[in-house]
Each structure stands twice: as structure tokens, then as C-alpha cells.
Amino acid sequence: MNSTVVEISLPALRHNLRQVARRVGTVPIIAVVKANAYGHGAVPVTRTLLTAGAHQLGVATVAEGQELRHAGITAPILVMGGIFPDDVPLLQELSLIPVLPSRDAIFMAARLMHSRSAPLPVHLKVDTGMSRLGLTREEFLDILRSDWPPTLRLEGLMSHLASADAGDGESAENQLVRFRELLDAAKSAGLAVPAAHIANSAAILRFPASYFDRVRPGLMLYGYVNRPAAAAELRPALSWKTRIVQVKRVGVGQPVSYGGTFVTSRPSTLAILPVGYADGYSRALSNKGHVLVRGRAVPIVGRVCMDLTVVDVSDLPDVRPGDEAVLLGRQGAAAITADDLAACQDTISYEVLCQISPRLTRVYLED
Ligand SMILES: *Cc1c(COP(=O)(O)O)cnc(C)c1O
Numbered sequence: 001m002n003s004t005v006v007e008i009s010l011p012a013l014r015h016n017l018r019q020v021a022r023r024v025g026t027v028p029i030i031a032v033v034k035a036n037a038y039g040h041g042a043v044p045v046t047r048t049l050l051t052a053g054a055h056q057l058g059v060a061t062v063a064e065g066q067e068l069r070h071a072g073i074t075a076p077i078l079v080m081g082g083i084f085p086d087d088v089p090l091l092q093e094l095s096l097i098p099v100l101p102s103r104d105a106i107f108m109a110a111r112l113m114h115s116r117s118a119p120l121p122v123h124l125k126v127d128t129g130m131s132r133l134g135l136t137r138e139e140f141l142d143i144l145r146s147d148w149p150p151t152l153r154l155e156g157l158m159s160h161l162a163s164a165d166a167g168d169g170e171s172a173e174n175q176l177v178r179f180r181e182l183l184d185a186a187k188s189a190g191l192a193v194p195a196a197h198i199a200n201s202a203a204i205l206r207f208p209a210s211y212f213d214r215v216r217p218g219l220m221l222y223g224y225v226n227r228p229a230a231a232a233e234l235r236p237a238l239s240w241k242t243r244i245v246q247v248k249r250v251g252v253g254q255p256v257s258y259g260g261t262f263v264t265s266r267p268s269t270l271a272i273l274p275v276g277y278a279d280g281y282s283r284a285l286s287n288k289g290h291v292l293v294r295g296r297a298v299p300i301v302g303r304v305c306m307d308l309t310v311v312d313v314s315d316l317p318d319v320r321p322g323d324e325a326v327l328l329g330r331q332g333a334a335a336i337t338a339d340d341l342a343a344c345q346d347t348i349s350y351e352v353l354c355q356i357s358p359r360l361t362r363v364y365l366e367d
Contacts, residue, residue, distance in 0.1 A: 002361045003274045004242040007329070008040050010236035011367045016221045019233050021053060023204055027211045028055035030078060030197065031291045032218030035354040040059045040222060040238055041362040043071040046366075049221065050075055050241045054279075060218055067098040077121060077314045078156075082133055092120060097236050099158065100348050101133040103143060108185040110149030123156035123195070128163035128178040129171065140182055142188035142266040156195035156214070157183060159242055164210075165202035165226035172203065176210055205230045224338055224349045236337060239329025240356065244293070244321050246272040247313070257302025262287055264301075271298075276307040280356040281327060284345040285309075295332030328352075 016348045020029055030055035037045035046057060046068055057073070059065050060081035068077060077096060081286030083091065083098045085108055091098055092113070100106045100122050113120050124143075124257045135143065136359050148154065163171040179198055186193050197214035199207070199297075204215050205227055219225060223236035248270050256262045256270065271293065277283045290297040301312045313319045326335050338349035345352065 004279060004360055006039075006041075006356060006360050006362045007239045007241065008045070008362055008364050009237050009239075009367060010044075010237070010364055011171065012049050012220060012237035013040075013045060013048050015235050016223050016237065017049055017052045017054060018325035019066060019215045020204060020215065020220060023208070023213050024199075024215050024318055028214050029053070030056040030214050030216045031221060032058040032200075032216050033068075034080070034218070036358060038218060039224050039353040039356040040348065041364070042067055043073070044362070044364050046073055047073075058218075060097060062094075062130055066094055068123075069094045069096070072245070080125075083109070085112060087091075088120075092117065097121050097123060097155065097195075099123045099125045099133075103139050105250060106143065106149070106152070109215045110151050110172055113151035115151060117151075119151055121153045121155045123158050124154065126157065126159050126179070126182050128159040128175040128182070128198075129159055130175070131339060132160070132162075137178065141333060144185060148191060154191065154193065154306040156197060157186065158196070158216075159198045160200060161200060161203055161210070161272045163201055164206060169206065172207060172210070176207065195307055195344065201225055202227065219350060224353075225237060226348070236329070237354075238338075238353065239310060240327040240360075241274045241329065242273050242325050242327060244271045244284045244319065244323045244325055245274045247319055247321055248272070255302075256307060257286075259303060262302040266314065268312055269316075269319065270301065270312050271313045271323075271325070273309045273311060274307065274311045275327065276309055278306045278357060279360055281309060282341070282355065284347075285341065288344045289341065290335060290336065291327050292329075292331040292334050293323060293325050295334050297336070298332060316338065 031049045033046050041221050049367045056076040058078045065077045065079050080096050080099045125134040126140050161172050171356040184364040195214050196212040199215040201217045201220035203210040223234045254264045275281050290302045298313050338352040341352045342349050
């Protein structure tokens, strides 16, 4: 038996997808399942979301698309993270749709396609203010003045919002204005754009004007958002549990774990957990984080190690080896969320979820 497991609630995933659909109505949903579906397991999550009504999939890399195709998934897959010349044959072979973020990428892909094969469907990405992947406005307008390469078929135009979850929303509104401008320019130039899309989770929750022809939720499918008001309608899908492997009593003044960064100030009962940073349980949680044992939060003492972590259970009666310890999720009335862990680690829920190591078994549960 695995001592540490990651449990994924399939009903929670379906529920969260319904919350997207409830907001966007008939706009097709590109479920973003990059990074092993934010740590939840790409193939089972994808199957669940497709059965529940997602229309297309978004991944970061060709290898991620390949994993889904090898599992027999036939839905359209958008590869959003940029491509290299040696990716082009695989894109064709696997029917993956690349997002092309630059003039060079467009002409590279066009040149590498055989003129006799069917045109490669592509989406273009325009940079509307994030200064990351995407054609600049000038580059895009320049493309509109050139002839569209016959070996590519333009299926979509997308952009990405830098701050949809932050501040007063002005930055996102500005990006939406620029995106609309570029769509209008394409229309005037006679370049048909079948599908325009820009909305991530935060925009789905906050900017109905961002829906266009597709939406691209990631985080909210997994039950998290950066806007607390909307969190209530979502259900975190992932729980992370382990079992106590040893319980030991130590005296006062006893240093704990590497470097002795914690020293007991009383006779203490320590519980040793067989989980550590190699599992994605961040070393930043050392002397800061908590786990749930017997329905109560108990503190991590000393440094989180590669495969082991120590917690102080002195205040709980009768803790035994084999008892469950919840790292993330609920136990009785208590809960630890990815946002709680993120706060200790000085990061965001996204990173907490996708750093959970693939070495841990994922178990998929109906409630
Ligand atoms: C990851 C990603 C998304 C999903 O973002 P969330 O904030 O998780 O909803 C959407 N679009 C692109 C291009 C992405 O890379």
C-alpha cells in the first residue's frame, strides 16, 4: 500500500466545469489540462471533463498533447506554449493544434508543412499587454498585409490576460480593448478568424465581455480561484494524505530534523510522516505549515526533508503509527487548502498543486 496518496474527486471536477458552463452559456470550453492537469493527473481528468461537456483541451507542450493522444483522447488539443521546428511532424501526426506566437513561428510552420498534405490548423497568439508569448500588434498587422500561407489554416486568435484577478480590472479591460482592435483589423483585412479567445478562470468569473468564441479555464476547474468571493461556488478536487510512520516521545531541549532548527521547549510527542519535498511538499513549509491529525491542525517542527516530515502531536491524546495525516484537504471539520499552503510558501495555489510529485499515486473517487 502507498502511504501517501493524492485523491481526486471526480464529482468536484464535474461540478466546477458546470460552474464554468453556467457562466459562459453556449461558449465552448477549452479545458486547460497542462502540467499534468495542475497536478491532478492529465488523462483521468481530461476524460472526466470531456464526458462532463468540455469541448477542447489546452496543454503547454507537444509532449503533453502526445500523452493525451496515446491515451486515446480524440478531442481537439491546443498546444499553447510555443513550438520548435522539430515539433511540426509530430503536430501533424497527432493532430495537435499549435498556437503560433511570432512571425518566425508562422513562417517556420508554413515552410515545414508539405504542400500536398492538408493545411495545418493553427491559432495565433497576440500580445495585448502581458509582454510574454505572442505577436506584437505591429507584427500582427504586418501578417495581415502579407499573404496567408496556404499550408496553414487559421482557426483561432488568442491572447492572455496578465492581471484578470488583480486590482480594479483596468489592465484586463485595456487588454480586451486591444484584442478587439486586432480582431477588427483582421476582419477588415479579410482574414477570417473562426475562434477568438482570451478568458482564463479569473476573467470567466469577472469579465463576461471576455468570453468571445471560447473560454480557457484552468484553475477554477480544480476548485480554486484568486477571488475569495467566487470560491464558495467551487469545490477543491484534490486531497493529499499520508499516514504516520512513527510516533516518538522526546524530552525538553531536543533539536528536531536537519540543522536542529526547532528545539523542543517541553517534553514532546512527535509524529514522523513519510512525505517530503521530493513529493512536492515544499521545504518552505519547515517550521511554518500544519497538517491535520485527528481533525486538528498540528504544526510542522524542524525542516521538511526529502522524504520525511516531523509534526508535533503533543497536544493530541493517543496518536498512533498508521493514523491518517492530511496535508491538503479536509479531516472532520478542519481543512487545509492549496491557498493555505501557498501562503506559507510565499506562492500561489497554482504552484502548490502542480508541484505535487508525479511519484505519488493519484486515486480517482466518486463521492
Ligand atoms: C494556463 C493557461 C490558462 C488557464 O489559466 P487559469 O488562470 O488557470 O484559468 C489559460 N490560457 C493560457 C494560455 C494558459 O497558459
